[in-house]
Amino acid sequence: MKKIFVTGIGGCVGHYLFDLLITNPEYELYLLVRDPAKLIFNPKSYDNVRLIVDDLKNIKKYAGTIKEMDYVIHAAADWAGHEGNLDYSLDLFNLIDPVRCQKVIYFSTASILGKNNQPVPEAETLGTHYVRGKYLLHQQLRKLPIYPKVITLFPTWILGGDKHHPYSHATSGILGIKKWLWLISFFTVDASFHFIHAEDIARIAGYLLENNVKDEELVLGNPAITASQFIRDTCRHFGIPVFFQVPISLPFVILLADLTGHKLHPWDLFCFKKRHFVYKTVNAGTFNLKSDQGTVQGALNGL
Numbered sequence: 080m081k082k083i084f085v086t087g088i089g090g091c092v093g094h095y096l097f098d099l100l101i102t103n104p105e106y107e108l109y110l111l112v113r114d115p116a117k118l119i120f121n122p123k124s125y126d127n128v129r130l131i132v133d134d135l136k137n138i139k140k141y142a143g144t145i146k147e148m149d150y151v152i153h154a155a156a157d158w159a160g161h162e163g164n165l166d167y168s169l170d171l172f173n174l175i176d177p178v179r180c181q182k183v184i185y186f187s188t189a190s191i192l193g194k195n196n197q198p199v200p201e202a203e204t205l206g207t208h209y210v211r212g213k214y215l216l217h218q219q220l221r222k223l224p225i226y227p228k229v230i231t232l233f234p235t236w237i238l239g240g241d242k243h244h245p246y247s248h249a250t251s252g253i254l255g256i257k258k259w260l261w262l263i264s265f266f267t268v269d270a271s272f273h274f275i276h277a278e279d280i281a282r283i284a285g286y287l288l289e290n291n292v293k294d295e296e297l298v299l300g301n302p303a304i305t306a307s308q309f310i311r312d313t314c315r316h317f318g319i320p321v322f323f324q325v326p327i328s329l330p331f332v333i334l335l336a337d338l339t340g341h342k343l344h345p346w347d348l349f350c351f352k353k354r355h356f357v358y359k360t361v362n363a364g365t366f367n368l369k370s371d372q373g374t375v376q377g378a379l380n381g382l
Contacts, residue, residue: 080107080127083288084145086135086171087154087186089117091240091247095281096154098244101125109144111135111155119243135167138174145174150288154186157212164212169219177224184284185220188213189233189273189298189358196233196298196358205345230287232280235300235360238378239277247277254382257317264314267307267324270354273300274309276372279363286366300360301373312375316382 083100087093088110097120100106109129110122122128131141135155138145145151153171157163168185175183191206191214193199202214220226238253240246246254256263280299304312311321329351336343343351350356363370371377 081105081149082107082109082147083150083152084109084111084148085152085154086111087156088112089114089245090154090156091245091250092186092234092237092277092280093154094119094244095239095278096152096284098278099281099285101128109148111138111141117245119245135163135171138167138171142174145171146176146179148175149179149181151175151180151183152284152288153183156186156188156209158209161208161212161215164209165216165219168216169223172220172223172225172229175225175228177228180225180228182288183225183229184287185229185231187217187231187233189235189300189356191217192233192298192358193353196296201346201349205349207344207346210346229295230292231296232284233296233298233358234280235273235275235298235356235358237277237280238274238372241381244277249274250379250382253313253379260314260317260319264310264319264321265323265325266327267310268327268351268354270306270356271303272306272309272356273298273303273358273360274375274378275300275362276370276378279368279370279372282363282368282370283361283366286368290366298358298360299362300358301362302360303357304375309375313379316376316379 083106085108088097089112100108107127109131111131113134115132122130190210191198191202198214198217202210206214220229236249237247238250240250283299307324314321332351333343362373
């Protein structure tokens with residue numbers, strides 16, 4: 080049996096990861112879960128699943144268990160603060176046996192990257208707690224004993240979720256504004272970005288567990304798409320016609336935020352000025368993994 084320690088299993092990507100990992104009878108899964116009530120699957124139904132109900136901040140309590148792991152997948156994210164993305168993650172990495180452990184798959188975020196897939200210093204000076212924590216951890220990774228075994232994944236905009244999987248933040252946002260898409264269809268911004276479905280992320284992570292790749296850092300995303308095209312494709316998916324689109328400027332966004340009482344975070348302003356989040360990416364097709372979720376229509380299928 081190959082022992083795999085997994086964090087973040089309660090999230091959107093985590094549920095798809097579980098679906099994939101549980102199909103391999105050679106895997107013995109150790110799942111760190113803060114709130115078991117968030118699990119849509121029943122871990123007690125599987126003989127090869129060990130549930131650890133606790134917070135990442137208490138990870139040192141499980142030092143003995145972690146030192147026995149053959150693989151570690153660290154997918155947990157601290158959305159409210161930076162400690163989980165930095166301090167507690169460092170605690171976890173420092174507990175891993177660099178001799179026994181064969182591979183660590185760590186989930187960062189493409190938000191900290193800029194041109195040529197390189198980190199941007201603004202992620203530290205202007206970033207939210209989440210972004211800043213991810214940036215600082217990336218800066219410290221190379222100093223860790225386990226670093227030669229680490230593959231860092233930088234997901235772009237994550238879509239996904241259904242009745243068996245929690246919705247991603249992006250998909251929840253789309254569903255939240257669904258009733259306003261008829262109005263949104265008349266506007267656009269000069270921006271472009273990548274997206275990827277959570278199930279494709281799980282497929283890639285599963286592939287990386289069993290196969291070696293030359294790159295130690297991978298940005299996950301389908302080919303870049305303009306905001307205008309994404310809005311058009313999303314509206315088309317929900318049967319909403321798009322007649323024309325009026326570009327929205329930064330001053331208009333700032334004015335709208337002021338009028339509605341929503342102060343923009345410095346990171347929001349930085350991202351709006353940057354506008355084009357285009358990277359060198361990999362996706363399911365890069366590894367010859369079958370997927371029908373590489374388009375907006377495919378990624379939104381089932382909603």
